[in-house]
Amino acid sequence: MVQDRLQRIFREIFSDDDFILIDTMTSADVPGWDSLAHINLIYAVEREFSIQIADDRLASFATVGDMREHIEELSRAA
Amino acid sequence: MSERGDTAARGIEELTARAAASDLPSARLCRELAVAHERAGDPAGAVRWSLALTDADADLAAWIAAAGILRRCLPHTRPLPRTARVAVLGSYTTSQFTALLPLAAARAGIDVSTYECGYGQYRQEILDPDSGLYRFAPDVVVLAVHAGDVALPAVADDPDGAVAAEVSRWTALWDTLRARCGTRIVHHAFAVPEEMALGHLALRTAGSRATLLARVNAELGRAATAAGPAGGGAVCLVDCDRLAAGIGRRIWFDPRYWRRARQAVALDCVPLLARHTAAVIGAQLGTSRKCLVLDLDNTLWGGVLGEEGLAGLQLGEGPLGEAFAAVQDYALELARRGVVLAVCSKNNDADAREVFEHHPGMRLRLDDIAMFSACWDDKPTQLRRIAASLGLGLDALVFVDDNPAEREAVRQLAGDVDVIALPADPHGYLRALADYPFFETAALTAEDAVRTATYRARADLAVAQASATSLEEFHRSLDMTATLVDLDELTLPRVAQLVGKTNQFNLTGRRRGAEELARLAAEPSTTVICVRLADRFADHGLVAVLIAIADGDALAVDTWLMSCRVIGRTLEDELAGLLLAEARRRGLARVIGHYQPSPKNALVAGLYERLGFTCVDAAVPRDTGTTHWSRPADAPYASPGLIQVVAGRRKAADHLAVPPQEQHRSKEEVPG
Known part of the structure; x- marks a missing residue:
């Protein structure tokens, strides 16, 4: 479920509806995933899941899987 | 069709049904529809839904997605x-x-x-x-x-x-x-x-x-x-x-x-x-919309006129009645800042007008509506007629209606018309209207406050023209009055403007400044005839200028021009009569004039001939194409008589035996 919603966010931010989100992806694997896109992603994620990602975690996700797990963690806590 | 295309088509059908079922489709749904249309190879549909998304909730990610779709698809559309x-x-x-x-x-x-x-x-x-x-x-x-x-x-x-x-x-x-x-x-x-x-x-x-x-x-x-x-x-x-x-x-x-x-x-x-x-x-x-087209039943008042009758309408009293009154007040404010108002309703015309005339809760009056369309034609047809009568494109219109089916019909069949979706609750109508941003104007002018009146005159004229069976009958129905006024300090700026700018109906093309005009008019040999024209729909202001100079035994036309907005109303025929009368008053034998061709005045190339003048050129010079004309002052002349000619000021009355009449007042139009 988190995976589907996260994938939709990636599809929107990168305006690419064929985008398939894979846990092992890093920002280097996704064309256009620069600091601006990252802010847009974080913002959209916070809105979509009604969570707040802490400032010190913003740049801490090595892979998409890390980000997904953190979202699930915060969602459970909420 | 490919399997993928087939799936896409089914997807579009299902999504469209979902969109039609909601008052205002969500940004997310709009994006899905835009994506589906792009996939199905329909860039126009993809653009349409990307733009519809901007009217929905402001979702950053959906907007970013739609901006990308637009960037890809816009180059392939109109x-x-x-x-x-x-x-x-x-x-x-x-x-x-x-x-x-x-x-x-x-x-x-x-x-x-x-x-x-x-x-x-x-x-x-x-x-x-x-x-x-x-x-x-x-x-x-x-x-x-x-x-x-x-x-x-x-x-x-x-x-x-x-x-x-x-x-x-x-x-x-x-x-x-x-x-x-x-x-x-x-x-x-x-x-x-x-x-x-x-x-x-x-x-x-x-x-x-x-x-x-x-x-x-x-x-x-x-x-x-x-x-x-x-x-x-x-x-x-x-x-x-x-x-x-x-x-x-x-x-x-x-x-x-x-x-x-x-x-x-x-x-x-x-x-x-x-x-x-x-x-x-x-x-x-200059892409802002110009005209707000209002539905009546359950948009301007609560209830259906054809069922409840005038007395059964909710308007003015009670919470719901106040909600509808608020919508009308807001429409009036829009009108005051220059938005033209029109009505588009499925109703009997007389019944709908009766509400405007007699319901005590009505804020809007018939005078506030430039084009009143109440009949049983479908709304896209009515909207086309409204646009044509007002001389506007469909892309100048904004349609507001409580009925989602009517809104959808307009979107599909008159797609250039912008549609404001009203929420189900009338208390939200005012907000929906006020949130619409595309009536924005860059500046306010004095003309904005009276724009609906100007457009109403235009629309009434179009209706009168359509109902008259002959041109003569139409002209007679206009009740036109031409008022002769002097060239003086009050009229000089407008006359100078006309002399400086009129292109189409301008026989000699002489451009004289205000000072030169005043000097010329002061000469005893000069006659200046300035004409204001009014009809039962509008006062067109000062629209015609004739300057003639006594020269030997002839009265020579120096300048003859008319604003393009009164061309084709027989005013020129009346002016020819005045010219001949002025020649006789001065004891002159004939009226002479010439036509000086310009890139824009072909309209009047044949004017003198039509008015019974004789061409006096042995041969028309090829280089200029200028033609010279003459007509005896005492030869019988019958003007059509479709315009009542009256004198506005004393000096004009001296030499033209017509009764004085009070001046009309109006803004002068820019000459054509």
């Missing part, structure tokens, strides 16, 4: 009415704003290409004549600046000086921009921050930052109005403080994203800011 090069100069991270502006602008009918200055580099870019900004050659510069970039202290010792210094800092940038590249400017006026250490004392502290910021905004407004030619809208503001207050200042500014990425406008508010900026650019470039 071009938008305007194109513009827009430079965004920001004091904060404006990349999202710049990315979303083309989507918002397309919704306003403008195909925008953008330039964004480096982060916070707006001042350097403006001051450096070799900057990328000037190489880009913008049509419009958006100054996307925010309150954090305003140099005001928490409390100023010299409030007036602080405001003046801050305002001139910005207007100096405007002046440099306009001097260097003649661009239009859209300045984001400052949203006043909510935090206030002074508390409520701030409001009565002249030097408080909040007070100063509000004054800076107001002074920028004054300076913007003074910049450039009157009514030109060279500099316009976006009232960000109003947008911030409307959505909530605590939402407008998000401190986390300010510190994370220097977003001075919360990312969820950027779509709103882009939308309103686009509306203001649209006003500057």
